[in-house]
Amino acid sequence: MIELTEVHKSFGSVEVLRGVSASIRRGEVVCIIGPSGSGKSTILRCINGLETYDGGTVTVDGVRVDRASADIKSIRTQISMVFQRFNLFPHRTALENVIEGPIYVKGVRREEAVPRAMELLSRVGLGGKANAYPLELSGGQMQRVAIARALAMQPKAILFDEPTSSLDPELVGEVLAVMRQLAEDGMTMVVVTHEIRFAQEVADRVLFLDHGTILEEGQARQVLTTPQHARTQEFLRRVLTPI
Amino acid sequence: MAKFFADAHEFLPILLQGVWLTIVVTVGSLILSTLLGMVWALMRVSRLRVLQRVSAGIVNGIRGIPIIVQLFYIYFVMPELGVTLTALQAAIIGLGIAYSAYQAENFRAGIEAIDKGQIEASESLGMGWALMMRRVILPQAVKIILPPYGNIMIMMLKDSSQASTITVAELTMKGQLVASSTFKYTSVLTMVALLYLIMSVPLILFVGWLERRMQQAK
Numbered sequence: 001m002i003e004l005t006e007v008h009k010s011f012g013s014v015e016v017l018r019g020v021s022a023s024i025r026r027g028e029v030v031c032i033i034g035p036s037g038s039g040k041s042t043i044l045r046c047i048n049g050l051e052t053y054d055g056g057t058v059t060v061d062g063v064r065v066d067r068a069s070a071d072i073k074s075i076r077t078q079i080s081m082v083f084q085r086f087n088l089f090p091h092r093t094a095l096e097n098v099i100e101g102p103i104y105v106k107g108v109r110r111e112e113a114v115p116r117a118m119e120l121l122s123r124v125g126l127g128g129k130a131n132a133y134p135l136e137l138s139g140g141q142m143q144r145v146a147i148a149r150a151l152a153m154q155p156k157a158i159l160f161d162e163p164t165s166s167l168d169p170e171l172v173g174e175v176l177a178v179m180r181q182l183a184e185d186g187m188t189m190v191v192v193t194h195e196i197r198f199a200q201e202v203a204d205r206v207l208f209l210d211h212g213t214i215l216e217e218g219q220a221r222q223v224l225t226t227p228q229h230a231r232t233q234e235f236l237r238r239v240l241t242p243i
Numbered sequence: 244m245a246k247f248f249a250d251a252h253e254f255l256p257i258l259l260q261g262v263w264l265t266i267v268v269t270v271g272s273l274i275l276s277t278l279l280g281m282v283w284a285l286m287r288v289s290r291l292r293v294l295q296r297v298s299a300g301i302v303n304g305i306r307g308i309p310i311i312v313q314l315f316y317i318y319f320v321m322p323e324l325g326v327t328l329t330a331l332q333a334a335i336i337g338l339g340i341a342y343s344a345y346q347a348e349n350f351r352a353g354i355e356a357i358d359k360g361q362i363e364a365s366e367s368l369g370m371g372w373a374l375m376m377r378r379v380i381l382p383q384a385v386k387i388i389l390p391p392y393g394n395i396m397i398m399m400l401k402d403s404s405q406a407s408t409i410t411v412a413e414l415t416m417k418g419q420l421v422a423s424s425t426f427k428y429t430s431v432l433t434m435v436a437l438l439y440l441i442m443s444v445p446l447i448l449f450v451g452w453l454e455r456r457m458q459q460a461k
Contacts, residue, residue, distance in 0.1 A: 048367055076369040087364035091382050101368040104378055153368065 001026045001061055001188060002047055002079075002157065008055030009042055016042050018212035019056070024157070029189045031199035031220065034209035035235060040192040043209070044159045047190070048079050061156075077105060080150035084162040086142045088134040094121060094145045095130040098152045106153070113152075120148040124178050140171030147178055157188035164195060196239055200224045208232045250430035254421050258431075261417030262438055268334050268403040268413055273396060275339025280346025287347065288354050290372060298347070305344035310405050313341050318409040334406035338399065345395055353388035354380055386457050393450030400443055414438060 002024040009017040016039045024030050032040045045051040046058050049067040058065040060075050088097050098117040102108040108116075121127050124144040134142050143163060150158050160179065164172040176198050183189060183202045193199060199206055203220035208229070216229045227233045286298035305313070317340075318333040328336065357380050365375035407416035418435035422428045 050363055050366060073369045073371065076367055081363075081367040083360060083363065085360055087358075087360035089361065089364070089379055100378065101370075104374060105369045149368075 002190070003059045004043065004046070004056070005058075006056035007043070007046060007053050007058060009039070009046060009051065009053045016212050017046070017053070020209070020212070020214055021056075022207060022214065022217070024188065024190055026156070026188055027186050028204045029183045029187075029191065029202055030205045030207065031203040032190065032192045032207045032209055033194070033196065033199060033235075034207075038209045039212045040209050041161050044081070044161050044190060044192055047159060048076055048081055050081075073105075077101075077153055078156045079159060080153050080155040080157075081159045081161065082143070082146050082150050082163050084165050086134070086139070086146045086166070088142055088146055088149070090134050093131050093133055094126060094137070094148075097134070097145055098149045101149065101153045117148070117152055120151050121145070123151075124148050125174070138171060139167045140174045143167065143171075143175045144178055147175070147182075151182075157190065158182070160189060160191040160193070162192050162194065164193070194239065196224060196236065208235065210235070247430050247433070250427055251434055254425075254427075254431060254434065257421055258414060258417055258434055258438060261412060261414035262442070264331070264406075264411060264413040265400070265403050265415075265442070267331070268338065268406050268411060269396075269400050271335035272338035272342060272403070273399055275335060276342035276346045276395075276399070279339060279343035280350055283343060283347035284350035284354065285376070287351050302344045302347050305341060310338065310341045310402060311408050313337050314405060314409050330406070330410045333409055334403075334411045337409075338402060338406065342395065342399055342402075345398075346392075349388055349391045349395065350384070352391075353384035356387050357383050390450060390454040390457055393446065393453050397443055397446050397450065400446065401439065 002022075004020055004022045007017050007020045008015070016037075020039070020043060022030075022043075032043060034040055042051060046053045047060070047065060049065050049072045052067050060079060063071050063075060065075055066072065088094075089100065092100065095114070095117055098120060099110070099113040102113040102116070103110060118127065118130060121130055124147055126141060126144055126148070129137065129141060129145075134145070137145065147158075147163075163179070164175050167175065172195070176195065179189070179191070179198070180202050191199070191203070199220055205217065206220045206223040207214050208216040208223065208227070208231075210231055216223055216227060216232045223232065224236065227236055283298045283302050286294040287302075289295065314334065314337040317337040318328065318330060321328060321333070354376075361379050361383065362375065365379045370378070403413055404415035406413050407419070410416075412420075414435055418431055422431040425431070
């Protein structure tokens with residue numbers, strides 16, 4: 001469904017993606033792990049056109065992702081994104097955040113959009129917070145609203161860019177629980193994360209990215225418990241046993 | 244002191260005619276500068292490099308020329324190009340254009356202050372530029388734009404006096420005329436100053452209140 005072929009991307013003189021190729025199938029949960037600066041977020045942002053890329057191709061269902069083309073709107077309404085810093089609209093309530101896309105981008109009628117949004121907010125455990133502003137919510141709650149906002153577009157896939165990295169450790173669990181449920185419901189997910197246990201338990205496949213190339217990829221359990229590449233082993237050892 | 248009040252009683256009606264034109268010029272040029280300023284600002288933050296460059300050129304050009312010179316240009320030079328305007332029209336247009344540059348810079352600063360994440364969230368939902376500006380960026384930018392906008396209003400009230408240079412009989416000119424024909428400079432000019440204060444102090448207090456409100460809203 002999502003295809004990356006030999007993708008190259010530089011920011012100025014720094015080459016961040018050096019020929020990344022990957023394939024994400026419908027219904028798969030793929031986790032991308034790796035050190036900071038390896039290009040993990042950049043990959044996600046190339047998929048929905050938040051970044052341009054300099055070489056190779058990125059396609060969604062066969063359509064080339066090109067930020068400047070008219071197709072980009074259609075791609076973006078089919079692939080939602082959840083951000084590390086939530087990026088909720090602070091001047092709108094939780095409910096208004098969730099209905100914004102359906103009403104103003106997809107043209108859904110308010111009478112239809114609101115009940116669906118309420119159902120999504122309940123699904124992420126925030127039915128009672130529909131009229132709260134982001135300012136009044138905790139980080140974990142804000143991220144769950146962001147997930148509901150992503151789901152409201154009825155996407156084919158959701159990209160998660162380090163969704164729990166900005167959260168208080170105690171609030172990480174509630175967000176991961178929602179993500180786990182989404183995976184079990186069959187959502188296609190591409191997740192950039194440092195939560196190795198989550199990847200192990202929920203992901204189908206894992207890609208290990210280092211300095212802009214995929215050093216290792218495979219079945220989640222296999223890559224994470226018996227990594228083949230020395231760098232993967234070193235990374236996992238450092239992350240799982242920091243002291 | 245008693246003389247002052249006697250003079251005040253005598254000259255106030257005339258000065259109030261000036262006050263009326265001061266208000267007309269201020270409000271007219273405020274509206275024009277706001278509308279034009281929004282145009283320049285939106286051009287500047289648009290995705291089109293041509294529009295950005297044109298807008299920057301216009302704004303910098305306007306900022307580089309003294310307001311009096313711009314007023315003279317519109318009042319004296321326009322007729323040579325076939326456009327005749329009354330002094331009042333020229334004043335409103337001239338001040339409107341002159342201040343549109345400051346309005347534009349204020350609007351632009353407010354828009355650019357909005358977190359980039361808001362743009363990313365909007366884009367990833369499939370919003371186009373215009374929708375994003377209307378629903379996400381501008382509503383948030385208003386809070387940042389308002390206090391400096393209030394300050395611009397106060398400046399425009401005072402700069403309306405420049406209209407006197409192209410014969411608009413607003414408060415300053417009325418004051419000059421009365422003072423120079425009666426020689427009662429002290430009384431008359433004191434009255435003029437007081438009348439400006441009476442108009443501007445409420446505005447100043449309002450802007451202070453706005454600034455406190457915006458701080459609380461964070």
